[in-house]
Amino acid sequence: MSNEELLKLYDQYSEHVFRLACSFLGSPVDAEDMVQNVFLKVYEKQCNIDKGKEKAFLLKVTANCCRDYLRQANKRRVLAYDDVENELYYESLSSEESELLQAIMNLPRKYRIVIHLHYYEGYTFKEIGHILHLSPSAVSMRIHRGREELKRISREV
Numbered sequence: 001m002s003n004e005e006l007l008k009l010y011d012q013y014s015e016h017v018f019r020l021a022c023s024f025l026g027s028p029v030d031a032e033d034m035v036q037n038v039f040l041k042v043y044e045k046q047c048n049i050d051k052g053k054e055k056a057f058l059l060k061v062t063a064n065c066c067r068d069y070l071r072q073a074n075k076r077r078v079l080a081y082d083d084v085e086n087e088l089y090y091e092s093l094s095s096e097e098s099e100l101l102q103a104i105m106n107l108p109r110k111y112r113i114v115i116h117l118h119y120y121e122g123y124t125f126k127e128i129g130h131i132l133h134l135s136p137s138a139v140s141m142r143i144h145r146g147r148e149e150l151k152r153i154s155r156e157v
Contacts, residue, residue: 006039009042009049009054010039012054012055013054016059016121017039017058017062018031018032018034019031019116019120019121020063020116020117020121021034021038021062021065021066022105023104023105023109023112024062024066024070024109024112024113025066025069025070026105026109026112034062034065037065037069038058038061038062041061042058042061055121056127056130056131059117059121059123059131060131063132103153104116104150106153107150108149110142111142111143111146111149112146114128114132114142114146115146117132118139118143124136125137125140126139
């Protein structure tokens, strides 16, 4: 893969990779680092990406890299990030969007990720299952439970 092709991929899909990484990691700062890691990995491995499947491929790489990072972080017992970092990420959103995104970010990771992929990235249950190595019915159940949890949270507020 040439530098030009990689830069084109980065320009087109870095925001999608960032949002998924943020869903996984819960921190915009960690997500920014993950974006760099994902594109560096794609470049170093000289991956051949099928035309029209670039976004799905990059999101699958992102999901795998985030899982690896979280496994390593659990071993190192990394401390949680400050809420100040979160505020910077939400500044550009309307108050309604910001509240919803905050609620989603407070969901358990397994619900947060599938909700993000389905509602923000537009993937089907089958596609999400492929990205996360889950069955479509498991994806459906996680989305359902995540939505129920969001409803419960909204009633408490």
